[in-house]
Amino acid sequence: MSTPQPADLAPGTSAPLTRLRLDLSYDGTGFHGWATQPGQRTVQGELEQALSRIARIPVQVTVAGRTDAGVHARGQVCHLDLPGPVLATIPGRSDRAPADALVTRLVGLLPEDVVVHAAREVPAAFDARFGALRRRYRYRISDSPARHDPLRRDVLRHRWELDVEAMARASQALLGEHDFLSFCKPREGATTIRALEQLEWERPGPGRADESLVVATVVADAFCHHMVRSLVGTLLPVGEGRKGEDWPAQVLAARTRQSSTRTTTGAAPLCPPQGLTLDHVEYPADADLADQARAARVLRG
CATH class of the missing domain: 3.30.70.580 (Pseudouridine synthase I, catalytic domain, N-terminal subdomain)
Incomplete structure (x- = not known):
């Protein structure tokens, strides 16, 4: 329009x-x-x-x-x-x-x-x-049966407990302006370059909103298709201990839509949609x- x-x-x-x-x-x-x-x-x-x-x-x-x-x-x-x-x-x-x-x-x-x-x-x-100047998304994860709330449909139920500090450290390499091709489903004729302003992880303490959940806050000027879910999907294996903290940076540098092989780093894995919420749009x-x-x-x- x-x-x-x-x-x-x-x-x-x-x-x-x-x-x-x-x-x-x-x-x-x-x-x-x-x-x-x-x-x-x-x-x-x-x-x-x-x-x-x-x-x-x-x-x-x-x-x-x-x-x-x-x-x-x-x-x-x-x-x-x-x-x-x-x-x-x-x-x-x-x-x-x-x-x-x-x-x-x-x-x-x-x-x-x-x-x-x-x-x-x-x-x-x-x-x-x-x-829009920027968009803010939040992704919420429950990583223990003790924290699962069956009444909440905006939270991903995850099988393994996550190391939030490791995920936060690994996220730092993704901040700034980059070609996020490995994290996006590209649209013909459009760029996959984005400016990622914030990618933070926390586990809110007692009395706070989302208490005991793992919460990612993701802010950028704009996002391409599947970008936020791919960012989260790349950090989850780090939190589980299956991937090192340098792995997200390797995925970013690969700039590819091809799947990983034994010898190459491929595109980012895509996490499920239900934990993701568009939180705010700034103008x-x-x-x-x-x-x-x-x-x-x-x-x-």
């Missing part, structure tokens, strides 16, 4: 478009990922269906980060464009602002595993995908939105 300018009009009408930002969360367990796919239940499919029913016109959304099947989100962001007259009908007979009324109406149409927390009008230069100030979106489009090819 192109970034509209303030004078852009709804197709086939003389009505100007208004851009809305939605902040949402979802439990990814029952979804075949974010992106719409024929015959599959997806987050985008459910959201666009609900929005189209409210607006009474087809609605498409652009998302900050497409999540895989089984991956969750607490801080997902997307945007959509609606003609002014359509937006004005959303409150009905109430005196609520259209964006506030949209959130309330979505409660009655969306399934229980998707929640839109907030909606607001944003400048036309806002782009949920290309305008610049409104005055810098257009510049950030232009720069990101050039950088991503």
Whole structure:
């Protein structure tokens, strides 16, 4: 979807478009990922269906980060464009602002595993995908039967106890700007160079959120397909003691999509999706939105 300018009009009408930002969360367990796919239940499919029913016109959304099947989100962001007259009908007979009324109406149409927390009008230069400065993911692991909570569906149950300190040390070599080809499923014509700002591991103590779990916090300007799950998948054997702390650096340097052999280091292993959550997406100030979106489009090819 192109970034509209303030004078852009709804197709086939003389009505100007208004851009809305939605902040949402979802439990990814029952979804075949974010992106719409024929015959599959997806987050985008459910959201666009609900929005189209409210607006009474087809609605498409652009998302900050497409999540895989089984991956969750607490801080997902997307945007959509609606003609002014359509937006004005959303409150009905109430005196609520259209964006506030949209959130309330979505409660009655969306399934229980998707929640839109907030909606607001944003400048036309806002782009949920290309305008983001950075994304933060968290991956949660339960590595002991004593810590397993059957009520949590956002945690990976792991069979072996992990050495969190070794994983943290091994992660340091992955920080900074690199070609993460060994950790990504590349998209034709796009770069696999990313700037990894943070890859930290901890086991929160008593009284803290996620007490006794193993939690990875991963922050970058952007991620390519499968990158976070591959980063975690590469660190797990280190935590188990099956690989040395220098192994993630070897995987990075290999820059390959080929599998490992007895004599060569191959692409990173992929960990399961259920422990992964998109936690937060950060955007610049409104005055810098257009510049950030232009720069990101050039950088991503």
